[in-house]
Amino acid sequence: MQGGGRMQGGVRIGSGGRIRPAGCRVASRLDAGRPAGCRAAGRAAAGWMQGGRQKVAAVPGEGGGDRRDAGRRTAVAGGMQAAEKRRRGMQGGRRKLQGKLAPPLQLCRSAAAALSIALFSYFALSIASKHRRATSKRKNRPSRRGIVEAVGNTPLIRINSLSDATGCEILGKAEFLNPGGSIKDRVAVKIIEEAIESGDLVEGGIVTEGSAGSTAISIATVAPAYGCKCHVVIPDDAAIEKSQILEALGSTVERVRPVSITHKDHFVNIARRRAVEASESKHSFFGSDCKGGFFADQFENLANFRAHYETTGPEIWEQTGGKVHAFIAAAGTGGTVAGVSRFLKGRNPEIKCFLIDPPGSGLFNKVTRGVMYTREEAEGSRLKNPFDTVTEGIGINRLTRNFVLAALDGAYRGTDREAVDMSRFLVRKDGLFLGSSSAMNCVGAVRLARELGPGHTIVTILCDSGMRHLSKFYNDHYLKDHGLLPSASGLEFLD
Ligand SMILES: Cc1ncc(COP(=O)(O)O)c(C=O)c1O
Structure with missing residues (x-):
């Protein structure tokens, strides 16, 4: 043989x-x-x-x-x-x-030789060009030192009062412990790093953002670590302490009248314009030494989604050892719910992900009925009274590129009264002094726990602390004017 x-x-x-x-x-x-x-x-x-x-x-x-x-x-x-x-x-x-x-054998041999040489050259060339691309990206990749290193890896804490009351493990990701005081530190770092890596932002440049607060504060906090500055355009109905903090952090701040996003002077559109003006050295806001502007664009920039997909989601997965049944949070840009829900469902499609939506936001209807619609708009009350909600940073009436990536199983509505009562309940019972969006998230966590029944582990986000909300959410005069003075002693406000 x-x-x-x-x-x-x-x-x-x-x-x-x-x-x-x-x-x-x-x-x-x-x-x-x-x-x-x-x-x-x-x-x-x-x-x-x-x-x-x-x-x-x-x-x-x-x-x-x-x-x-x-x-x-x-x-x-x-x-x-x-x-x-x-x-x-x-x-x-x-x-x-x-x-x-x-002759055919020789032909075969030559063909095999030619093929192997061609294949070898192809792989050698593609490896070399991949290496060149990686090296040039690495050259631009900013190092994570100093304050930036302290962003993320926040504790996941058991909210004892809510867990005991529902029979579920209700866990809150303590994002208020980030150096810039909120979950937006993750987003600021990711947006700036991606911009530097792509060459759109250089040292000495200015990052502009239209933000009701937290993202701007985070950008203002971390930008100096990259040798950059920050310019913020903010609606003038946002809590005053937010612009005070921004200015204390060295940012320039423009407070503008709140108008529709379709208006050229919506704070987001002004911020976009300012970045162009900074690059063209056109505006007096920016000195002659300004090395160009970059619009952070947290609503549409998918670096926001990636920040949560690459850090918040994996941390939740690790910290629960994969034993998490559900996740719930409100959405502003949608970056958090999208990044976390996508990551968790990628690990285990059985994990349920929900939205809690504040008054005036169209997302609840979008998730549950497929259409963006708010009662307030339908009744035209927004024109008479621009006040929709006491909560800040959450709720929106348009679909952002970040939100459309969310993988959601359903949505709940939360009211301002519920958020206010929840915030006081958590201070009293747990010593948790949280901002308005975190309080709304906890309202959602209890709703979800009651629907799922005892024995489930539910994770939510504690976005920022109550310190940022003294002039409105924790101001009894302000709340009284809006008929929102807290009155509950337990969780009866959710019955
Ligand atoms: C305090 C606070 N909580 C929650 C959110 C909502 O998070 P996201 O924008 O990821 O939807 C924001 C957004 O600005 C915020 O400022």
Whole structure:
């Protein structure tokens, strides 16, 4: 069968399949194109064959006088002759085969050689260009030192009062512990780093943002770590302490009248304009040393989604050891719910993800009925009274690029009264002094816990602390004016 092995396909030129060392088969098939190591292996195999023949030939020369030996010698000699005949026959066969198949065989070999050279060149070139791309990205990649290193990896804390009241484990991601005081630190870092990596932002540049507060404060906090500055455009109905903090952090701040996003002077549109003006050194806000502007664009910039998909979501997964049944949060830009829901469902599609939506926001209807619609707009009350909600940073009436990536199973509505009462309940029972969006998230967590029933682990986000909300959400005069003075002693406000 050795010969048969050798002849199969006409390309096994070395020894037969059975006696040839296994590692050499591929090399022998490619023959002309094979690498040196395999060529040597092929030679070794030929030597092995040679040695085998010599061994057999040496037996008759050993001597020995008895008949048995003679008989054995005869048998061996007979065997030798037969073997020699077979060998000659095979050589003849090979010569015949070579004579007949030589041109196609040669063609085959050349084609194989050309193919392997082409493949090798292709892979070498693509590896080299990948390496060049990675090196140039690495060159731009900012190092994570100083304050930036302290962003993220926040504790996931058990909210004892809500867990005990519902029989579920209600866990809050303590984002208020980030250095800039909110979950938006993650987003600020990611937006700035991606902009620097792409070359859209350079050291000495200015990051502009239209933000009701938290994102701007986070950008203002981390921008200096990258040698950049921050300019913020903010609606003038946002809590005053937010612009005070921004200015204290060295940002320039513009407080503008709240108008529709379709208006050219909506705070987001002004911020976008300011970035262009900074690049063209057109505006007095920016000194002559400004190295260009970059509009952070947290609503539409998918670095926002990626910040949560790459950090918040994985941290929740790790911290719960994958034992999480549900996640719930409100949406402003939608970056948090989108990034976290996508990540968790990617790990386990059984994890339920929900939205809690404040008054005046169209997202509840979008998630539950597929249409963006708010009662307030339908009744035209927004025109008479622009006040929709006491909560800040959450609720929206348009679909952002970040929100559309969310993987949601459903939505709840939350009221301002519920958020206010929840915030006071958590201060009293748990010592948790939280901002309005966190309080709304906890309203959602209890709703969800009651629907799922005891025994489930539910995670929500504690976005920022109550410190940022003293002038409105924690101001009894303000709340009284809006009929929102807290009154509940327990969780009866959710019944
Ligand atoms: C305090 C606060 N909480 C929650 C949110 C909502 O998060 P996201 O924008 O990821 O939807 C925001 C957004 O600005 C915020 O400022």
